[in-house]
Amino acid sequence: MIRKMIKNIRFTPIFYIIFLMLPIYWLLTMSLKTNAEILGGFSLWPADPTLANFKTILTDASWYSGYINSTIYVVLNTIISLAVALPAAYAFSRYRFLGDKHLFFWLLSNRMAPPAVFALPFFQLYSSIGLFDTHIAVALAHTLFNVPLAVWILEGFMSGVPKEIDETAEIDGYSFPTFFTRIFMPLIGSGIGVAAFFCFMFSWVELLIARTLTSVDAKPIAAVMTRTVSASGMDWGVLAAAGILTIVPGAIVIWFVRNHIAKGFALGRV
Amino acid sequence: MAEIHLKDISHAYMPEPKGPEDYALKALDHVWQDGGAYALLGPSGCGKTTLLNIISGLLTPSEGAVKFGEQDVTTLDTAHRNIAQVFQFPVIYDTMTVRQNLAFPLRNRGVSAGDIDARVLEVADLLGIIDRLDEKASGLTADAKQIISLGRGLVRRDVNAILFDEPLTVIDPHLKWQLRSKLKALHQQFGFTMIYVTHDQTEALTFADKVVVMNDGEVLQIGTPEELFEKPIHTFVGYFIGSPGMNFLDAKVDGNQAMIAGQSIALTANYADTHNGKTEVGIRPEFLSLHSPDHKTNAGIRVTVQTVEDLGRHRVVKVDAAGTPVTVLVHEDEEVPSGDATLVFDPARTLVYRDSRLVEGVG
Amino acid sequence: MQRKHNQKAWFLVLPVFLLVAFSAIIPLMTVVNYSVQDSFGNNEFYWVGAEWFVEILNSERFHSALGRQLMFSGLVLAIEVPLGIFIALSMPKKGWGASICLVLMALPLLIPWNVVGTIWQIFAREDIGLLGHTLAALGVDYNYTQDAVAAWITVVVMDVWHWTSLVVLLCYAGLSSIPDAFYQAAKIDGASRWAVFRYIQLPKMKRVLMIAVLLRFMDSFMIYTEPFVLTGGGPGNATTFLSIDLVKMAIGQFDLGPAAAFSLVYFLIVLLVSWVFYTVVTVQDAEASK
Numbered sequence: 001m002i003r004k005m006i007k008n009i010r011f012t013p014i015f016y017i018i019f020l021m022l023p024i025y026w027l028l029t030m031s032l033k034t035n036a037e038i039l040g041g042f043s044l045w046p047a048d049p050t051l052a053n054f055k056t057i058l059t060d061a062s063w064y065s066g067y068i069n070s071t072i073y074v075v076l077n078t079i080i081s082l083a084v085a086l087p088a089a090y091a092f093s094r095y096r097f098l099g100d101k102h103l104f105f106w107l108l109s110n111r112m113a114p115p116a117v118f119a120l121p122f123f124q125l126y127s128s129i130g131l132f133d134t135h136i137a138v139a140l141a142h143t144l145f146n147v148p149l150a151v152w153i154l155e156g157f158m159s160g161v162p163k164e165i166d167e168t169a170e171i172d173g174y175s176f177p178t179f180f181t182r183i184f185m186p187l188i189g190s191g192i193g194v195a196a197f198f199c200f201m202f203s204w205v206e207l208l209i210a211r212t213l214t215s216v217d218a219k220p221i222a223a224v225m226t227r228t229v230s231a232s233g234m235d236w237g238v239l240a241a242a243g244i245l246t247i248v249p250g251a252i253v254i255w256f257v258r259n260h261i262a263k264g265f266a267l268g269r270v
Numbered sequence: 271m272a273e274i275h276l277k278d279i280s281h282a283y284m285p286e287p288k289g290p291e292d293y294a295l296k297a298l299d300h301v302w303q304d305g306g307a308y309a310l311l312g313p314s315g316c317g318k319t320t321l322l323n324i325i326s327g328l329l330t331p332s333e334g335a336v337k338f339g340e341q342d343v344t345t346l347d348t349a350h351r352n353i354a355q356v357f358q359f360p361v362i363y364d365t366m367t368v369r370q371n372l373a374f375p376l377r378n379r380g381v382s383a384g385d386i387d388a389r390v391l392e393v394a395d396l397l398g399i400i401d402r403l404d405e406k407a408s409g410l411t412a413d414a415k416q417i418i419s420l421g422r423g424l425v426r427r428d429v430n431a432i433l434f435d436e437p438l439t440v441i442d443p444h445l446k447w448q449l450r451s452k453l454k455a456l457h458q459q460f461g462f463t464m465i466y467v468t469h470d471q472t473e474a475l476t477f478a479d480k481v482v483v484m485n486d487g488e489v490l491q492i493g494t495p496e497e498l499f500e501k502p503i504h505t506f507v508g509y510f511i512g513s514p515g516m517n518f519l520d521a522k523v524d525g526n527q528a529m530i531a532g533q534s535i536a537l538t539a540n541y542a543d544t545h546n547g548k549t550e551v552g553i554r555p556e557f558l559s560l561h562s563p564d565h566k567t568n569a570g571i572r573v574t575v576q577t578v579e580d581l582g583r584h585r586v587v588k589v590d591a592a593g594t595p596v597t598v599l600v601h602e603d604e605e606v607p608s609g610d611a612t613l614v615f616d617p618a619r620t621l622v623y624r625d626s627r628l629v630e631g632v633g
Numbered sequence: 634m635q636r637k638h639n640q641k642a643w644f645l646v647l648p649v650f651l652l653v654a655f656s657a658i659i660p661l662m663t664v665v666n667y668s669v670q671d672s673f674g675n676n677e678f679y680w681v682g683a684e685w686f687v688e689i690l691n692s693e694r695f696h697s698a699l700g701r702q703l704m705f706s707g708l709v710l711a712i713e714v715p716l717g718i719f720i721a722l723s724m725p726k727k728g729w730g731a732s733i734c735l736v737l738m739a740l741p742l743l744i745p746w747n748v749v750g751t752i753w754q755i756f757a758r759e760d761i762g763l764l765g766h767t768l769a770a771l772g773v774d775y776n777y778t779q780d781a782v783a784a785w786i787t788v789v790v791m792d793v794w795h796w797t798s799l800v801v802l803l804c805y806a807g808l809s810s811i812p813d814a815f816y817q818a819a820k821i822d823g824a825s826r827w828a829v830f831r832y833i834q835l836p837k838m839k840r841v842l843m844i845a846v847l848l849r850f851m852d853s854f855m856i857y858t859e860p861f862v863l864t865g866g867g868p869g870n871a872t873t874f875l876s877i878d879l880v881k882m883a884i885g886q887f888d889l890g891p892a893a894a895f896s897l898v899y900f901l902i903v904l905l906v907s908w909v910f911y912t913v914v915t916v917q918d919a920e921a922s923k
Binding site: 016017020024026038091097103118121140141147236239255 | 637638639640641642643645646648649650652653655656657659660661663664719720723724725732734735736737738739740741742743744745746747748751752753755756760761762763764766794797798801802851854855857858875876877879880883884889892896897899900903904907908911
């Protein structure tokens with residue numbers, strides 16, 4: 001009896017994955033149906049699969065520019081976050097300096113700030129310096145929670161690199177910038193990949209701040225999606241197709257980091 | 271306590287092995303005497319750990335049977351085999367104290383609390399850790415952790431054999447000797463069968479009564495350290511044991527003469543020249559001597575001295591014998607000729623190998 | 634690792650400091666500024682001191698939102714952490730099976746949060762959703778837009794769907810750091826499945842579990858987008874958590890003073906709880922590296 005139960009435990013991941021995939025599957029089938037079919041009756045798969053919904057999105061600038069906008073600020077954010085987090089993480093992993101512990105917790109505390117708290121002040125700040133509705137505004141705002149996380153992850157990976165490597169490089173006459181870019185960064189390559197993945201992820205999934213800081217020119221896809229509510233009712237098919245398209249970049253990125261996911265989610269601390 | 275019989279076992283990790291190359295452990299039949307100290311010696315990946323895991327029951331062999339005394343334990347799981355094992359990297363239960371670590375195997379087997387306490391104290395006393403019983407196990411040094419791993423085996427009175435899988439790998443060099451002597455002392459005291467896996471020949475030879483030499487999934491020779499040194503039955507054993515290893519020279523053997531590069535040396539026995547395969551003459555560097563080129567002998571060949579390395583009491587001389595490198599061990603107060611020299615073989619110590627296996631001569 | 638004292642390291646952290654100071658301190662000052670003033674429009678402000686804080690801390694509205702928030706975070710942690718551990722324990726340890734599990738399980742984590750809301754909004758609808766339709770066909774009375782209990786269940790299940798994988802991935806990382814020898818030794822010592830979990834797996838997962846609890850607490854406590862899209866905080870105020878309430882107050886009603894005071898109290902609560910967790914995690918890190 002107990003033996004049988006233990007054997008069946010192996011199927012737990014399968015049940016869990018089915019639970020995860022069902023809602024996504026449902027979104028996918030809806031994206032392949034016409035509105036008439038969605039509202040007309042209940043079916044487990046599309047009777048007559050159509051790509052019309054996807055075509056609507058990919059041919060309408062007001063739709064696809066949402067994807068372009070999101071991609072631009074996400075990439076900008078990832079670059080900025082990594083560029084400032086790398087030297088800082090190195091400092092935290094290698095040196096002790098005045099106020100280091102407090103600084104580290106203060107950085108992390110920003111990850112704990114509810115976006116709802118910052119939405120309005122951000123709006124005022126970026127409006128006052130003329131950056132409202134620009135990609136860079138969203139990218140900068142998202143550094144608030146991505147930089148602390150990137151520093152935390154990179155620090156974890158860097159602490160795993162023996163300090164003797166730094167010392168050897170110094171004896172060999174490498175200057176610090178050369179050492180850092182040529183020797184040190186390749187050593188923590190997977191850590192940088194993981195940090196980039198997280199910056200990408202949290203910037204891609206965030207909506208509240210991105211929506212608050214944009215109106216037309218930099219409007220993210222997630223905000224564009226609210227458009228489907230129109231006078232003629234919900235355009236369910238297009239909404240589902242838009243949803244599916246927002247999942248695709250994430251799926252691609254996961255595929256690339258699949259071998260580092262587990263360690264990455266443990267923030268390099270295993 | 272009982273002897274351990276591995277009856278015609280072999281093991282392949284893949285489900286349907288086709289040829290011998292698919293086997294991680296090739297056919298083997300051996301009885302491990304009760305109370306013996308064995309070493310399993312061989313390079314990494316030679317199947318030592320596979321063999322060990324078959325004995326401990328972590329692996330079930332693809333073929334053959336494992337018997338403890340009269341009992342067939344082939345399919346019996348590890349916990350019921352009365353086997354203990356010490357691993358390469360110390361395994362201790364971090365959250366427990368030393369005492370709880372030692373008590374753990376007994377608690378799992380439902381031994382009464384009183385008996386556990388008494389037994390833990392007894393074993394801790396023997397291991398010399400009685401004053402550290404209430405320390406947290408996670409804070410201990412690697413050697414202390416290995417002692418506790420061993421202790422978890424010793425607390426079980428019914429243990430047939432303790433298996434050691436390269437247990438000194440992570441121990442500081444200066445503590446290795448200490449720990450090894452302790453192991454030896456405990457073995458003598460408790461009389462358990464001990465099987466010790468290592469790739470270090472010094473460890474194996476100083477430690478075990480019988481050494482099992484393995485290569486490429488095959489047990490090549492089982493013997494005392496003397497046997498392995500004097501009569502390696504396979505060229506690999508010759509190379510692997512001894513420092514430097516045994517010399518092997520291609521030869522043509524006929525009767526009691528061996529021809530090496532056109533020069534003949536004497537042998538103490540007669541060998542028939544019926545074999546078509548590869549024939550070699552094997553001799554340990556200890557049994558070779560170097561003389562001036564005009565030295566008269568019936569067991570010498572012309573060589574050129576190449577390098578001389580001084581090791582204090584001995585010198586290791588590398589010479590070239592018609593294209594084959596040969597190592598000679600020369601005592602400190604013997605002369606080493608430079609340039610051309612005569613290499614003299616001790617006929618009693620000159621062995622003949624055919625297709626890598628030792629052949630015995632007649633008479 | 635022993636680190637050197639070196640004040641020059643400040644140059645390396647200066648860019649981070651300036652960037653985060655710009656994105657954090659200026660907005661925070663704005664919030665503080667609002668929280669102690671009142672306005673009748675036209676950009677005229679006057680000093681009110683701690684009045685807004687007193688009002689917020691005594692308001693029924695804040696208390697009930699905080700209560701719902703605590704209950705939500707508690708429920709979500711109570712379900713996701715044990716479930717995550719259980720799934721991680723039953724996952725294949727290596728090979729293609731493990732890779733597929735990891736990739737599929739990570740997928741919900743990369744879906745934009747409003748899309749998560751949308752997915753569940755559709756999935757749970759009685760007319761066009763698989764879940765809602767199936768429940769209705771089974772005769773279950775379920776309507777998350779009308780019934781508070783149904784709305785709660787939907788929001789919690791959605792969060793479990795969205796975030797349990799994070800706990801799974803963290804635990805999986807912890808588990809895969811355990812060498813095989815530990816399991817073999819446990820077998821030899823005759824340990825039961827429970828003892829293996831209790832004395833080998835759990836201790837090795839402790840640190841990552843702390844991170845998991847910390848992250849899940851923080852993020853569930855700050856949740857906004859997903860329930861906003863799914864239920865809009867309703868029915869009534871049933872699923873109005875702190876962030877939803879705050880945005881309603883600040884942007885919907887433009888009550889800047891009380892909203893700012895609300896923000897600061899909210900932030901301080903997250904900070905306090907997280908600080909306790911963070912201290913526990915770092916103390917353990919220090920102990921583990923001893």
